[in-house]
Amino acid sequence: MGSDPFLPYSSKDAVVCRGIGKTWAIDTPRAHEALRDVDLDIRPGEFVVLLGPSGCGKSTLLYLIAGLEAQTSGQIWSFHDEVTTPSPDRSLIFQETSLFPWLAVWQNVSFGLSIRGVPLKERRAVARDALSRVGLVEAMDKRPDELSGGMRQRVAVARALAMRPKVLLMDEPFAALDVQTRAKMQDFLLDVWRDSGASVLFVTHSIDEAVALADRVVVFTSRPGRIKTIVPIDLPRPRDPFSPQCEALRRLLTEELRGEVDRAFAEQEALARTG
Numbered sequence: 001m002g003s004d005p006f007l008p009y010s011s012k013d014a015v016v017c018r019g020i021g022k023t024w025a026i027d028t029p030r031a032h033e034a035l036r037d038v039d040l041d042i043r044p045g046e047f048v049v050l051l052g053p054s055g056c057g058k059s060t061l062l063y064l065i066a067g068l069e070a071q072t073s074g075q076i077w078s079f080h081d082e083v084t085t086p087s088p089d090r091s092l093i094f095q096e097t098s099l100f101p102w103l104a105v106w107q108n109v110s111f112g113l114s115i116r117g118v119p120l121k122e123r124r125a126v127a128r129d130a131l132s133r134v135g136l137v138e139a140m141d142k143r144p145d146e147l148s149g150g151m152r153q154r155v156a157v158a159r160a161l162a163m164r165p166k167v168l169l170m171d172e173p174f175a176a177l178d179v180q181t182r183a184k185m186q187d188f189l190l191d192v193w194r195d196s197g198a199s200v201l202f203v204t205h206s207i208d209e210a211v212a213l214a215d216r217v218v219v220f221t222s223r224p225g226r227i228k229t230i231v232p233i234d235l236p237r238p239r240d241p242f243s244p245q246c247e248a249l250r251r252l253l254t255e256e257l258r259g260e261v262d263r264a265f266a267e268q269e270a271l272a273r274t275g
């Protein structure tokens with residue numbers, strides 16, 4: 001316990017969520033409870049994966065931690081600050097990268113710095129450094145539509161790194177990529193994560209991806225999303241997906257998810273029937 005009564009949790013943690021609830025469209029007939037009573041701590045430099053059935057509120061939790069939406073109940077801290085607005089310390093990366101097609105790659109990467117008024121020369125230097133960390137210096141002066149899907153996601157990661165975030169929030173960032181590119185991107189992300197020292201909170205539907213990446217896998221229930229269980233993975237990386245340990249983890253996570261996915265399906269069918 002800390003000494004400040006308004007900050008009773010360890011403010012050293014990268015993210016602290018206490019009693020988080022979110023009801024979309026609250027106080028309207030369309031009120032929709034997405035999250036209930038979520039308590040989650042993420043340590044500095046930790047890689048945490050959120051796994052759960054469709055619609056259980058994983059993305060909602062990322063938006064709340066990013067400060068893009070306000071929770072209905074509970075509180076969120078990131079290091080010493082209560083989260084109430086977005087901050088360059090917390091970068092969000094989506095599945096569909098939205099690069100500006102009319103800007104060169106380096107200008108996309110340094111876009112956040114231009115808003116902050118950083119001079120051009122410095123912006124280009126920061127972009128070069130961030131692009132070198134994702135192996136794309138050669139593509140600095142290209143336009144986004146000259147790059148493959150995997151390269152565009154690496155640009156999105158470079159853009160996030162250019163702001164030197166302490167927390168990277170990643171919402172199914174590799175879901176649109178083919179299997180081989182996805183595996184390469186996972187290796188690449190682990191390298192970048194180790195170099196940057198940032199904490200990562202990564203949403204995926206893929207049990208394989210969770211087992212390849214996470215220090216801890218947080219399994220959500222069906223909506224309203226609550227934490228069902230947290231599975232620690234204490235295996236060195238890169239992990240052999242065919243090892244007995246990875247196989248056992250996949251089986252455990254599949255069991256944990258099965259009932260929740262069935263419940264989520266049943267609810268979505270009922271919703272579709274009633275409109």
Ligand SMILES: Nc1ncnc2c1ncn2[C@@H]1O[C@H](COP(=O)(O)OP(=O)(O)OP(=O)(O)O)[C@@H](O)[C@H]1O
Nearest residue numbers: 024025032034053054055056057058059060061223
């Ligand atoms: N802006 C919004 N307004 C109203 N309801 C929303 C909004 N965003 C999400 N929801 C609802 O909140 C619930 C949780 O959605 P969310 O996208 O967070 O789930 P998810 O677990 O990320 O789903 P998926 O895995 O399918 O991406 C869903 O029922 C969704 O329809």
